[in-house]
Amino acid sequence: MQTCQSKVFESDLSDGVSQYAWFPCREAQRTSWYPDYWLKAHFSHPMVAAAVIIHLAADGTSYIDQTQRNITVHLVDTKEGIHELGDWRLSCRTNPLVIPVRHDLSLAFYHTKAIVVLFRSDLVAISGVALRSFQFFDPITISGCQSNEIYNPMGQSCVRYSCDAINCQKPLIRNAEVRCSSSNYFNGARCSVTCSSGYVLQIQRDDDIIKSQLYLHYVLFKHMYSNSPNSGTVETAGKVGRSVELFWV
Structure with missing residues (x-):
């Protein structure tokens, strides 16, 4: 100008x-x-x-x-x-x-x-x-989206979507007891893991294993005696101690 x-x-x-x-x-x-x-x-x-x-x-x-x-x-x-x-x-x-x-x-x-x-x-x-x-925002189009549609800000249009809840499998951990807050292992469910008698909890962090910006840990329930059976392994984001909590995210 x-x-x-x-x-x-x-x-x-x-x-x-x-x-x-x-x-x-x-x-x-x-x-x-x-x-x-x-x-x-x-x-x-x-x-x-x-x-x-x-x-x-x-x-x-x-x-x-x-x-x-x-x-x-x-x-x-x-x-x-x-x-x-x-x-x-x-x-x-x-x-x-x-x-x-x-x-x-x-x-x-x-x-x-x-x-x-x-x-x-x-x-x-x-x-x-x-x-x-308004950049990437059109309230008129948004108000016209149906119940099975969401607003796509890049295309500035309503698009169909399908999202089904996925249940996780129950964690299988040897030499430990697993207690979960719900019988259904859905997203957001929480479980606690406690060592069986005669075993201790050992956690080792591995920075090379990353998912969703969170560090995962190897949790080993190791027998306290010299001739221990094979230890089970589980990936979790729990804390070091005698018990650990698992989170589905």
Whole structure:
């Protein structure tokens, strides 16, 4: 975008600004003593607006009259409904002008397809109008997702999903007693493991074995006597001691 100009003459707009900005033509200025000008910008992809951004090439002030000018901004939705954003003061010091869009959560969201800018000064020049939306978020599409669908933020659409709970197998550990909080070994179930009589708990951490950002441990229930039977092995994230808890995550 080009630099915004203050304190301009009509010739300044006609000679230079016309190459990259829009401003009222002289024919329109002759129709009334107090003409109303408007600019309507359309968007090929309607979206839920978060803000309107207006780039100024001239803020409406001149060398003779340095009074700051106002503009009125409306949003037009896909059903031709009009949503007013109020009046806003123009100044090159706050260029571009960013107008936030506040949605009434008690009403349905709407997609904006066009922006209407109204003003009265023939020295206002606009070089660009943009619409800012919510990144990866479309509340209208989300509200339309069915019970068997979830919202895909990357594709901004509802997609079908299927997720069945998986039961884990009961941990089989020799030379130890296993007690679980539930007879079903579902995700989140918790079990405690206690050494059998005559055995001690031995844990060795191996940093090479990693799952889901957690270190796993080898738990060995080792017989305290020299001619011990084969020790059982289980992977867990428990604590060192005479008993250990297993977690399904």
